[in-house]
Amino acid sequence: MGASETDTGSVDDSTGHVRSQEEVLAAQLDYGLDELRRPTDGLLLSGVSAGLDVGFGPLFMAALYSVAAGVWSAPTLELTLGVLYATGFVFVVLGRAALFTEHTTLAVVPVLDGRATVRSLLRLWGVVYLGNAVGGAVFALAMVAAAPAYGIVDPAAFVHLAEPLVSHPWYVTLVAAVLAGWLMGLLSWLVTAVRDATTQLALVVLVTTVIGFGHLPHAVAGTVEVLAGAFVAPTITLADYARFVVLAVLGNAVGGSVFVALLKYGYVVRGQRE
Numbered sequence: 001m002g003a004s005e006t007d008t009g010s011v012d013d014s015t016g017h018v019r020s021q022e023e024v025l026a027a028q029l030d031y032g033l034d035e036l037r038r039p040t041d042g043l044l045l046s047g048v049s050a051g052l053d054v055g056f057g058p059l060f061m062a063a064l065y066s067v068a069a070g071v072w073s074a075p076t077l078e079l080t081l082g083v084l085y086a087t088g089f090v091f092v093v094l095g096r097a098a099l100f101t102e103h104t105t106l107a108v109v110p111v112l113d114g115r116a117t118v119r120s121l122l123r124l125w126g127v128v129y130l131g132n133a134v135g136g137a138v139f140a141l142a143m144v145a146a147a148p149a150y151g152i153v154d155p156a157a158f159v160h161l162a163e164p165l166v167s168h169p170w171y172v173t174l175v176a177a178v179l180a181g182w183l184m185g186l187l188s189w190l191v192t193a194v195r196d197a198t199t200q201l202a203l204v205v206l207v208t209t210v211i212g213f214g215h216l217p218h219a220v221a222g223t224v225e226v227l228a229g230a231f232v233a234p235t236i237t238l239a240d241y242a243r244f245v246v247l248a249v250l251g252n253a254v255g256g257s258v259f260v261a262l263l264k265y266g267y268v269v270r271g272q273r274e
Contacts, residue, residue: 017195024193025109025268031192032110035103036120040127043098047131050097054132055139055224057088057212059147062157062228069157078213085212086205088221093191093204100129100219100249104256105185112265129219129249136223143224144231155232162229164215165222166240170247173217177251178259180216183207184252185260219248 019027035043061081068077092099107124110116147153168176187207191200211218226244229236 017199019193019195021193021264021268021271024189025265027192028106028109028189029113029115032103032106032108033115035098035107036110036116036124040123043124043127044131046098047100047128048135049095049131050092050099050128051132051135051137051220051223052139053091053095053097053135054088054099054221055136055143056091057085057208057221058161058224058228059139059143059153060084060087061161061212062143062147062153065157065160066152066154069160082209082213083205085221086208089208090201090204093187094197094200098128098131099184100125100132101181101184101252101256102188103128104181104253105188105261108257108261109265112261125253132220133223133245136220137227140224140227140231144228158225158228158231159233159236161225162233162236165217165226166229166236166244170243173244173247174251176214177217177219177248178255179214179251180211180218180248181252181255181257182259183211183216183255184218185256188256189260189264217244217248217251219245219252222248 038046061084064081064084065077068080072080091097093102103124107116107121111118111121143153144155144158148155165173184207187203190203190207194200194203210216212221222244223241226236226241230238230241
């Protein structure tokens with residue numbers, strides 16, 4: 001077949017296609033340590049960049065909804081909106097900007113390995129999320145101010161995107177946020193596992209389309225969606241936004257840290273010891 005299988009079930013690294021699970025863990029450790037050691041100002045600027053870039057997904061979604069709602073069938077429209085949601089993540093993940101949900105796995109692995117402290121992890125999370133939130137808020141404000149005036153978005157589209165994120169009981173939103181964090185953690189692991197940009201692109205689109213199609217709460221992209229809805233509709237309040245942020249951040253952190261970082265680190269290290 002031109003490629004051999006390793007004991008871990010992945011394609012041998014000599015092909016340059018897929019790393020073994022041990023190599024993925026080592027790469028995550030190295031990258032996570034690099035991020036934890038970055039100066040605060042560099043992390044903050046990278047976080048702002050990611051918050052701005054991820055906003056293009058909600059913008060494209062709102063633009064499509066404005067012209068296609070009532071024209072396309074509901075399943076076709078919702079699936080296409082999910083795909084457009086992925087565009088912002090393509091810009092962020094392939095551009096290597098600092099995204100909070102990526103670091104719920106990436107930056108946790110060095111802590112589990114004893115090479116970094118919980119304090120350094122909390123510093124990174126705080127700085128990166130602050131940058132993400134600022135970038136997302138700026139993008140949301142600019143989007144609401146410019147897109148309807150330019151004639152490419154009906155303000156009702158912003159409300160349509162925001163309502164599914166703020167309309168559920170808190171425990172439903174929290175569980176959905178855990179799933180979103182879990183998926184983003186898996187994305188970080190899988191992007192590290194493959195080497196070619198085409199496969200990485202496909203993974204980003206696949207995973208984040210699921211998040212967008214399912215309206216799962218993402219702490220950064222959701223900031224853009226909910227704030228845009230709050231800016232144009234009095235039915236969505238700043239209290240709704242604050243509640244969303246708390247639940248999304250907590251759920252995303254649990255999903256990425258527990259269901260990806262902790263479990264994958266555990267089984268890889270356990271396998272090495274055996």
